[in-house]
Amino acid sequence: MTIRPICITGEPVLHQRATEVTVFDDELRTLVADMYETMDKAPGVGLAAPQIGVGLRVFTYDYADDDGNERRGVIINPVLERGPIIDEPADEDTEIEGCLSVPGERFPLKRAEKVEITGLDLEQNPVHIEADGWFARIFQHEFDHLDGILYVDRLAEPWHEIATDVVEDNGWGKPGLSWLPGKDNLEG
Ligand code: ZN
Numbered sequence: 001m002t003i004r005p006i007c008i009t010g011e012p013v014l015h016q017r018a019t020e021v022t023v024f025d026d027e028l029r030t031l032v033a034d035m036y037e038t039m040d041k042a043p044g045v046g047l048a049a050p051q052i053g054v055g056l057r058v059f060t061y062d063y064a065d066d067d068g069n070e071r072r073g074v075i076i077n078p079v080l081e082r083g084p085i086i087d088e089p090a091d092e093d094t095e096i097e098g099c100l101s102v103p104g105e106r107f108p109l110k111r112a113e114k115v116e117i118t119g120l121d122l123e124q125n126p127v128h129i130e131a132d133g134w135f136a137r138i139f140q141h142e143f144d145h146l147d148g149i150l151y152v153d154r155l156a157e158p159w160h161e162i163a164t165d166v167v168e169d170n171g172w173g174k175p176g177l178s179w180l181p182g183k184d185n186l187e188g
Pocket of ligand 1: 098099100141
């Protein structure tokens with residue numbers, strides 16, 4: 001397994017729709033193994049394939065709920081159904097989100113409280129998960145990556161403008177930038 005560099009916002013693969021997986025082969029198994037290792041090293045609670053430069057509809061997640069139950073897995077070709085998003089400003093303490101492709105930054109974002117996700121695992125078995133709270137947030141965040149959407153794209157003002165400035169100040173927002181978990185000292 002290999003820890004792979006994580007693309008930073010501006011890399012085109014992060015901003016375009018990823019394509020469906022059609023071949024379940026050793027290459028896909030290696031990709032997913034590398035995604036788990038890269039996610040764990042980052043560390044992150046989720047990682048989408050475009051974040052390591054692969055434009056396929058795959059993400060991994062690893063989340064421990066308040067009861068300490070670890071939810072860890074991979075979802076391939078996911079379909080996401082979102083519950084309603086309450087029309088209120090995001091809470092600046094409890095609804096703060098980050099992204100390994102916008103490393104070291106965090107901004108408040110309102111998300112749906114509940115989602116339902118379906119897809120396939122590596123053995124092409126169906127996956128069906130109902131999630132709420134943070135678990136639901138992770139699925140919305142990772143699913144967005146597969147449609148070329150970063151969480152900073154969804155921010156309300158003033159956060160959207162602040163995030164845009166931060167990206168510019170960091171010299172991001174152009175192709176070719178990445179960081180390597182375990183080597184570069186960044187967190188997201
Ligand atoms: Zn992300």
